[in-house]
Amino acid sequence: MTFKKINAWFHLWLGLASGIVVFVLGITGCILVFEQEIKSMTSPWLHAEKPDGGKYLPPSVLVNSLQKQVPGKEIESIWYHGEGRTAHLNMHESDSTAYVNPYTAEVVALVDHEDIFHFFKDGHYYLWFPKEIGHYVTGWGTLIFFLLLISGLILWWPKRWNKKGRDQSFKIRWRAKFKRVNYDLHNVLGFYSIILALIFAFTALMMSFTWFNNGVYWMAGGKNKPRLEAVSDTTTNIRSNVMVQVDKAWHKGIHEIAEHNPLEILMHFPEKASEAIYVCTDMFNGTWRDVYLDQYTLRELPASNKRVRDEDLASWIRRYNYGLHVGLVGGLPVKIIYFLASLICASLPVTGFYIWWGKKKKSAKKTKPRVI
Incomplete structure (x- = not known):
């Protein structure tokens, strides 16, 4: 079995194993990136x-x-x-x-701290499982996603850097059949979002696992x-x-x-x-x-x-990790970019599953015995 086939097999089965986790993290991340802006518009008690x-x-x-x-x-x-x-x-x-x-010491409001964003945070942090279990589910799901991004980049890499190869890797054929459009949405959008997706995964791993956090700290000279x-x-x-x-x-x-x-x-x-x-x-x-x-x-x-x-550099990475994860390093424009990247991350398990399902149905048709 060639490296390409091994990598494709690796990408397929790890994708199927982590798909639900990645989808939930992506969708809840889209919502949470604008948490403060939404609260500011919908919660008058925040203003004085x-x-x-x-x-x-x-x-x-x-x-x-x-x-x-x-x-x-x-x-x-x-x-x-x-x-x-x-x-x-x-x-x-x-x-x-x-x-x-x-300014006046007036009590403006008493509000239940478990608002709708608490629900989304519970899904983003723990996938709505008990904390002791959900912490590991989302953590290991994120680690698998990190590996999938690397294997996906290898699969995306054009065989030839001619015009045809570039068009297949960088453009979505909107006029093609749905099956081809779905493939391009997975392949092309996955590439365009890969840098931010790697940042999402890396910073999440820093918060999920002590061994990963300490390893990065040590490699950065801490x-x-x-x-x-x-x-x-x-x-x-x-x-x-x-x-x-x-x-x-x-x-x-x-x-x-x-x-x-x-x-x-x-x-x-x-x-x-x-x-x-x-x-x-x-x-x-x-x-x-x-x-x-x-x-x-x-x-x-x-x-x-x-x-x-x-x-020092190692401590700086730790201190800025949260801001990098949630998009607090560049104001509203960065948050909009983070929203779109998170939405693409959520779509990858869906488009990837459809690619696998289409190949599975095609394979089943080929192996179906003929009636004589």
Whole structure:
């Protein structure tokens, strides 16, 4: 058996094995790429009108306002989303997310956090299986898809680079019979989307498998570092007021730590005396910076991330992986391109199955015995 036949066999059966996974990931990816834009248009509680002379209010003010409306609920975190947007607060053991005007402290809405996008994310991450099972189903399905892209490129490669060969590889014969059009949709569109499809698969594998993530990190020159715990020093000022310290950490995050989009900041409140105040800032192009502050001294702890510009190549790849996967690196034009590429990826199992089914029917006709 020649290499070409082995590769074709490999492409066929792995395609059949992973087809449903790839189709679901592609369709849900099309929807999720515009999640924020769709939410912005359909969810009025995400927007906040800024009054004349209005200024951002610190976390303690928004927390106090919310606790008056939902007494007894413990608030875990707050996320300021920038100018003209509400801040959202997460409550412990609650199905609702609170949206509060950061200029007036008015509680705008209490919304169930399991919206329609939660359904699509569950399909994209776990194929609607339980998390423990679905994580591996989508992960290994993505790995198979990655291998299929390579084998597909080999199958696509023209035998001859003359005009006929180029036309067959780069053009869709729209006026041909449906069977030929379907073949071209699989072959030609698969080629045009292959770079982005490889990016989708590669970045997904980085998030799915620790061994793959660590392997890429090592090949990029990264060195294993001990995991540092973010722990506050309880011997310094254990009687300090937590929300007073959170307000100070918020002010420090906006005015001293943040370099990009300083008004977009996420904070998680410490629940224990030894926990640090978590500050997430520099949300830019799909990356962010995790900063841990001692809740008593507000000293930045060693467990905090460096600024992206100070990272080595291996850490830079890890930090930008999510942004590359979801198309946050170039604004709306890139998202539109990602949408089209994801739609093509979803179509490949469908067109590929039809190619296989047509050959199977043709083969069955040839082997059908003649009646004498």
